[in-house]
Amino acid sequence: MIRLSGVSRIFDGRSGRVEALRGIDLDVAEGEFVAVLGRSGCGKSTLLRMIAGLLPASGGEITVAGTPITAPRRDIAMLFQRPALLPWRSVLDNVLLPVEIFGWSRRKHRDRARRLLEMAGLGGFEKRLPHELSGGMQQRVALCRSLIGDPRVMLMDEPFSALDALTREELSGELQRVHMETRATIVFVTHSIDEAVLLADRVVVLSPRPGRIREVVEVKVPRPRTLGRHEHLAEVARISAELHELLMERDAPVPAGTDAPAGAGTGGR
Numbered sequence: 001m002i003r004l005s006g007v008s009r010i011f012d013g014r015s016g017r018v019e020a021l022r023g024i025d026l027d028v029a030e031g032e033f034v035a036v037l038g039r040s041g042c043g044k045s046t047l048l049r050m051i052a053g054l055l056p057a058s059g060g061e062i063t064v065a066g067t068p069i070t071a072p073r074r075d076i077a078m079l080f081q082r083p084a085l086l087p088w089r090s091v092l093d094n095v096l097l098p099v100e101i102f103g104w105s106r107r108k109h110r111d112r113a114r115r116l117l118e119m120a121g122l123g124g125f126e127k128r129l130p131h132e133l134s135g136g137m138q139q140r141v142a143l144c145r146s147l148i149g150d151p152r153v154m155l156m157d158e159p160f161s162a163l164d165a166l167t168r169e170e171l172s173g174e175l176q177r178v179h180m181e182t183r184a185t186i187v188f189v190t191h192s193i194d195e196a197v198l199l200a201d202r203v204v205v206l207s208p209r210p211g212r213i214r215e216v217v218e219v220k221v222p223r224p225r226t227l228g229r230h231e232h233l234a235e236v237a238r239i240s241a242e243l244h245e246l247l248m249e250r251d252a253p254v255p256a257g258t259d260a261p262a263g264a265g266t267g268g269r
Contacts, residue, residue: 001185002028002051002153006060008210009046020046022210024060030152031183035190035200037243043211044189048155051187052078064153074102077151079159083142085130091117092126095144102149109148116144119181120174136167140174147182156188160195169226172198176224193243197236198225205246215246 007024010017021043028034036044049055051062053072062069064076085094095113099106117123120140130138139159146154160168172195179186190196196203200219207214219239221232 001030001032001065002026002187003063004047004051004060005062007047007050007057007062008059009043009050009055010058019210022212024211024213026204026213026216028185028187030185033179033186033188033199033201035188035196035203036206037190037193037196037203037247038206038211039208039247040191042206042208044191044206045157047206047211048078048157048187048189051153052076052155054078074149075152076155077146077149077153078155079142079146079157081158081161083130083135083138085138085141087130090127090129091122091133091141094130094141095148097145098148104149112150113144113148116147117141119178120144134167136163136171139163139171143171143175143178147178147184150182151184154184154186156186158189158191161190161192168195169198173224173226175199180223193240193247196243197221197239203239203243205243214249217242217246 004024004026007021008019009021010019012018024047036047038044046055050057051064051069053069053076056070064073086097089097092110092113095116096106096109098104099109099113114123114126117126120143122137122140122144125133125137130141133141142159160171163171176199178184188196188199197219203217203219205214205217206212217239221235221239225232225236
């Protein structure tokens with residue numbers, strides 16, 4: 001579904017050139033849930049924005065369903081760290097915002113919006129304004145908004161990072177359920193090992209800048225998952241320890257123009 005081939009990104013600023021990403025090769029299968037994990041500044045969000053068509057790649061190619069990404073697409077939805085709801089619009093009208101932007105039939109999508117809100121536990125809140133909702137409820141509205149167009153690909157940039165631990169775990173469970181129901185392809189950026197193991201089929205670990213794929217780790221734990229499922233606790237702990245070790249590894253500096261270190265790529269560990 002998603003293919004990145006030799007993808008790099010360089011930013012030119014007043015203080016010079018900054019190489020954010022180098023030589024990213026990754027395939028994400030249709031219906032797969034992939035988490036991208038790494039330290040702050042390693043290029044995780046930059047990578048997601050390039051897949052979304054919000055930033056061009058400096059090198060390499062990104063395709064979705066075989067078509068090169070050159071601009072935002074209607075079948076690719078993105079969920080950000082903050083819900084970014086319009087404060088003067090009701091919950092229902094916020095969910096329907098993409099319908100207006102893309103000129104879809106509001107009548108056709110209104111029932112879908114109500115079903116999505118019911119699925120997210122927000123039935124009865126359709127007429128509320130964003131300031132009347134908790135942070136977790138606002139992010140649920142944003143999730144419904146991202147699903148209104150039935151996207152094939154969902155890109156999520158640390159969508160639960162501003163929430164308390166219990167709300168994050170609750171919404172992680174909700175996201176698992178949504179994924180199992182919709183079978184959308186999801187790429188989820190996070191700096192939380194627990195969140196990555198809880199949600200993903202595979203975890204892509206990025207090295208510090210310039211971001212390169214250090215390792216891809218499979219999470220073969222049955223769904224639905226919670227951090228408290230004792231029958232899988234040992235496996236979750238093993239994977240978490242492996243990811244922690246990978247994040248703690250220090251790479252030798254890689255001179256500009258050289259290849260990624262041996263072992264980096266799409267393989268698993």
